[in-house]
Amino acid sequence: MGTLVGHVAPGFGFLIIGLWQLFNHIKLYCQHPKSYRPPIWFPAPRVRHLELYLIMMGGWTSILMELFIGPSRHQPLDPTDWTIPSNHLHNFEHATISFTIFTYAAFALHFDRVRLRAGGTLSFLLGALAFAVELLLFYLHSTDHAGVEWQYHWLLQVVISVSLITTVMGIGFPTSFTVGFVRSLSAVFQGVWFNVLGIMLYTPxxxxxxCSLQSDDGRLVVPCDDHLALHRAKALVNLQFAWSLIAVVAFSMWFYFYLAKKYPEVPEYKCLAAKGDQEDYLWESPKKMHVEEKPDNFLDVGKLLKPKDLER
Structure with a gap:
């Protein structure tokens, strides 16, 4: 990921999936606010597992990019002894994140096909695991992100933490619109921040x-001339983060207002025919039923007569 394409490509992936989730959460809540209970992924109108297929394809593509396309020799291992070189450790870390996301999508797809009772809960756990691995590997990165790079990646960890927390909360609060909304918004913001990071950090x-863009052992770094320049660069990164957050939140509010008008609440009816018939039967007077009953034959007349009447 230490390139422009390496950040922009996964950024667009997070952005598309986040927008798709945000759209469906808002639409489902506007149409069915009383019975709102969203899944961890949303089917497309014609392709039920489109979202999971896109996640799997994006994860597998990222793995290939990091391990076999990105390296200068097109393979990440040392050809002399087939070990992992130090300058390729970050490729394996990024590929591990993509593989975890791929694993989540693959199992979620399988759970939906076999209809397991706990499939939804396990899918949430796998989604939380993917965010946890992403957070852990960015926090314990083999590449020592210093200066401006460190500031970008530290703020990225804040966004990933929100995605992790809201995914775990989705298990305990499955009917909370706020949890689903914030989780989708965090995925959108991850995509936005990945794009901002890639464009602003790797475009001269x-x-x-x-500060300047330089190559260090086959990896692009951005060192600064002195402490004053570094302090100014970090302050600019903080401003970019705040401006990006404000823009994403403002867009989400407008998006909610727009979808609320386009998709009004759908009346939810319940079938009360059987219940109404039963109530009518229970409240009907026994005397009325006795009067309305007409015997069809002599045997029925005998059933209606009391023993005292027969003695007379």
């Missing part, structure tokens, strides 16, 4: 004043 014209 956008490098802060006093």
């Amino acid at each position: 014209r956008f490098i802060p004043k006093g």
Whole structure:
């Protein structure tokens, strides 16, 4: 991921999935606010597992990019002894994140096909595991992100933490619109921040004043000339994060207002025919039933007569 494409490509993946989730959460809540209970993934109108297929395809593509396309020799291992070189450790870490996301999508797809009772809960757990691995590997990164890079990646960990927390909360609060909304919004913001990180950090014209884009052991780094330039660069990163967050939140509010008008609440009716018939039967007077009953034959007349009448 230490390139422009390495950040923008997964960023677009998170952005598309996040927007799809945000759209479906808002639509489902606007139409069915009383029975709102969203799944961890949403089917498309014609392709039920489209979202999971896209996640699996994106995860597998990222693995290939990190391990076999990105390296200069197109394979990540040392050809002399087939060990992992130090300059390729970050490729394996990024590929591990993608493989965890791929694992979540593959098992969620299988759970839905076999209709397991606890499939939804296990899918949430696998989704939380994917975010946990992503957070752990970015926190314990083999590449020592220093200076401007560290600031970008530290703020990225904040967004991943929100995704992890809201995914775990989705197990205990499955009918909470706020939890689903924030989880989708965090995925959107991950995509936005990945794109901001890739474009602003690896495009020479956008490098802060006093810093420069250089190559270090086959990896792009952004060192700064002095402490003052570094402090200014970090402050600019914080402003970019705040502006991006405000833009994403403002868009989500507008998106909610727009979908609320487009998809009004759908009246939910219950079948009360059987219940109404039963109530009518229970409240019907026994005397009325006795009067309305007409015997069809002599045997029925005998059943209606009391023993005292027969003695007379």
